[in-house]
Structures are given as C-alpha cells and as structure tokens.
Amino acid sequence: MSKTALIVIDMINTYDHPDADLLLPSARKTVPVIAGLLDRARRAGVPVIHVNDNFGQWRSHHGELLDTALAGAHAELVEPLLPDDDSLFVLKARHSIFFETPLSYLLHQEGIGHIVLCGQATEQCVLYSALDAHIRHIDVTVPRDAVAHIHADLANAALTMMERNMGARVCDSGELWS
Template sequence: MAKTPALVVIDMLNTYDHEDAELLIPSASRAVPAVRNLLAQARERDVPVVYANDNFGKWRSHHGELLEAALASPHADLVEPIRPDESAYFVVKARHSIFYETPLAYLLNSLDVTGLVLCGQVTEQCVLYSALDAHIRHLPVTIARDAVAHIHQDLAEAALRMMEINMSARIVQAADAFR
C-alpha cells in the first residue's frame, strides 16, 4: 500500500447510555455531519478508515454487536449516517487512547500510514489522549474541529489548543482535513 494518512473515528458507535451522555449528545449531533463528510472524503481518496471504539464493558462482543447495540439505541440517528462500511477497520479499545493495549500501531504500520486524521468523541478525553499517543509515536495528527464532540466546551477548547501547541497537531475544518 502507498504511504497515506488514516482516518480514525473515535467512539462514535455509541448507545449514549452513560454518565454525561446528556451533555455529549448535543455536541455529537453537531459533529455527525462533519464526520460523515470525512468518511466520504476518505473513501473517495482510498484513505484507510479505522473505527476505534469502546466496547461498553462487553468483552465477548465484536464490532458487529457493538454497531447493532448502537443502532438499536434511542440515539441511532447519531450512528446510522456514519456507520462503518465493509472496507473499514475496527479496533476495540478499553481506555481513553486508541493506542492503549490495542493492535492499532501494528495495523497502522501494516497499512504504511504516515499520519492520522482524528474525529469523534470526546475531545477533552479520548481524542486528546489519542493525539498525545500518536505524537509520541511520531505520527502527525490532524484534528477536524467540527468533527469532534465534547462534554465540556471549555475543556474541549483547551484540549484543542494543547494538541495544536504541545503536539503540533493541525486543527482544521473537516473540509480541509486531507489537504
């Protein structure tokens, strides 16, 4: 495969049946169209798409079951427009970072990935920690500002600034993520 960035969709396959969900849902609703835009751009450019998702504590589940649970939830409208297609890769994560105790680094290396475009939720948690772990691995990071969702807007703004200043992340709109 040619050297390329990868699009990583973080924790967007969600049932929104958790603490802080009511604070997250409005922001996720605003992010979904931009995530859909990123997915379309990635597919058009043959950019690998990786969904990195919590497993809701169901360690015997696989990505199909996680998707089914999210689509059966009252907030399926936040999942349906951005559901994985057959070409998408899937990594189950246990904690905040997409890299922590997952095979993601191996997958990215096998795909000859040279950088990451991150989108998803939660900006001030999983997106921030994933960007830090990518930075530590010398992978350039782009964050699509309009394609990330937050629980606390002030912390999300601080997290975006930290990623930009401390990790040299590019903070852009989804329309400019692959430029």
C-alpha cells in the same frame, strides 16, 4: 512518504452513559460533519479505521456493538457513520485508541504515518489519542468541527494543547479531501 488514515473514535455509541446528556448536543452537530469526512476520505481512497470502546462487553465484537447502538435511543447518530466493507475496526477498553490495542501495529503494517482524528470526546479520548500518536512519532490532524465534546471549555483547551504541545494540525474538516 507515509499514508494517511481517518480514525473515527467512539462514534458507535448508545449514549446511555452518565455524561451523555452533556455530550449529545455536540454529537448532534458533529455527526453530519464526520459523515462528510467519511464520504470524502472514502472517495479519496483514504483508509478508514473505527476505534471504539467496548463498553465493558469483553465477549463482544464490533457487529454486536453496532447492533446494540442501532437498537438504542440515538440510532440516528450512529447510522450515518457506520463502517463500510472496507473500513477497519479496532476495539479499545480505555481512553486512548492506542492503549493495549493493535492499532500501532496496524498503522505500521499499512504504512500509515499520519492520522486524522475525529469523533468523541475532544477533551478525553481524542486528546489522549493525539498524545499517544505524538509519542509514537505519528503525525496528527484534528478537524475541530469533527470532534464532539462534553465540556466546550475543556475541548477548546484540548485542541490548543494538541496544536501547541503535540504539533497537531488543527483545522476545519472542509480543508481535508475537498
């Protein structure tokens, strides 16, 4: 039986990008939910993997990204979701958590065949990551209240696509590790 991991997508963020004003209201609602998921996953011994954009900073490492986000105008959205000493961290350059990252290899090495995706943005990075997991035969769960969106209508469509087209389980976060 394969293990499960919680993957937090793009939540180490400065929110100074062009669509941030559209994302922020949803992110503010989602952060406490993800913080609760992180706490429950850690208590249950579920591995936590943060996969985050590098924001074009090719010389950066995760510590620099954390420092930059914590020094930004929306540090209150980053602080509750900080990686702990047991969390793993993967940098990505594009939308999918798998695109040209070592994540597939990491999941295989750790015996992880099921991932729970949370983070932002539902209709972009979460959707593309779910698709890439599906084509890799990795089971996916997406807690609908733990993903932030830019456009609610597209996010709802994305969740429907993940469920119907990719066989993802879409649920409420309270159903996980309660």
